[in-house]
Amino acid sequence: MTEIVGRYVDVDGVRTYYESAGSGKPILLMHTAGRENRQWQGVMQRLAPEFHCVAPDLPGHGKSWPLAGNVCLSDIESIQAWLWHFAQTLGLERPAVMGCSIGGNLALLLGARHPEVRAVIALQGAAHTPTFTDGALEMMTHPQVNLMHANLDFSMSLVGSAASDEARAFSEWGVLSIIPVAQQGDLRAYAHCDSRALLENVRCPVLIARGTEDWLVSQDMVEAARDGLTQAPRVELRALSGLGHFPHLEDAELVAGMAGEFLREIG
Template sequence: MADKNPDPPARVLRDVNARGVRMRVLEAGSGPALLLVHGFLTSHRSFDEIIDALAPRFHVIAPDLPGFGESEKPSPTRYPYGIEAFAESMADLIAAFGVGRASVIGHAMGAAVALTLAAEHPELVTRLVVEDALCYPFPLSLRGRLPLLPVIGGAIFKQLYGRRTFRAYFRDEFFRPGAALPHERIDQHYDFFNGPSARESAYAVLRSILDTRPIIARITRITTPTLVVWGRDDRIFPAASAQRLARELPQAKLAILDAAHAPHEERPREFADLAAQFLEGKR
């Protein structure tokens, strides 16, 4: 009798050099290549809840971006932190795995990376799923504005943001009120962040992503079939941006889910099914 509950596909961690930076990459499954690109202050672990659902159908490649997770955190004088640099690192990663082309799922900042990769290297990207994408100017909460204050902002971000503040950001802005929080995963994100080089890298990224004009300029150049997914109650990037992005992308479909900033974490099964069907051309 066939096993009704097969073991999930094995996950393998490996280090890959891209743009001169050592990147920690999770690999799982087999089939068409699928690159997962995480958002700001997280790592590939953000996708923990959907990897087992995707790996039986795809060759999942989930890196920690330079400066985040367990990847190398070079000085901003050595690595030009920002969306363009991350996109070029993803192009190097696709080449390093020898997969030719890949579909891409990107969340938030990672969605901006995915859009940039598709605009600059269309030959590398088969299909796109962009989730709660960083793409248009967005309102900043008080917590988000503090690190940008002249003179003292950098010190606040690099020295004063502790575990309690980090947890509060995910509780109050990332997830819906009352959502079951992945406390262990959030704490690991903090542990990855809580070091001088990691904080320096994250601060350089934060400063770089405030100007979204380069992303906007690339949107109409993207011809890759794209699924725009958004959380209806996103408090970081308002859901109105989803409608605009789906209109401006030449080949886009739109799906709004009952979630906040991270539908793939709040509604993993629904998100994974939706993404897989789109990536396989079934919707």
């Protein structure tokens, strides 16, 4: 089995934990809201023979330290800027960027903001995701709300029917280990994300893939993102049958195979 190595690096004053595996052209991997980089390990192990996979924990997530004052980033532009500083700190040259959910939105935004991005792979990714109300977001850190239990049914309903028992169990553990401030910050950024006007700035190949059983990110959302990529040299939209909101976790082999094929084809 491919070795995955964990390290720390300072990024904008944040002691940041990341995991890496393999060698070759780099891929920056971005986790879903409130979670951490472990959810990418299955994909990393499969891509590492050909690519250098790097997956950070955002500030205040997993093993990364929070920002000063014990807060997390909470707007999409600040998160993408921090991620780009992370990639620069590690010296990742012309990385492909790959993420899921808010990570998928971030992959599209990084492609729009940074011409050095070699390719975008967005799972459940869109440019406009008005999915959570401000009132619901405020409740996530209310002292009388236990977010991990309040969020369990919601999160598990997003997992597709084709997910393995192991993937389903790890998805549940991800909910049970949620850090409320991190979840709130990510979902605030996600709910207020609107980068539709920036999609025409993407000049690299793009693959958008959607689990067909995800009721949160609709087909209309991903099609709108695809249609906005008017200057990208190649745009693909794929349906992942039987998968839900977390395709990279639900079927790591399928997602790694799809991503590897796409990246090999674009060179």
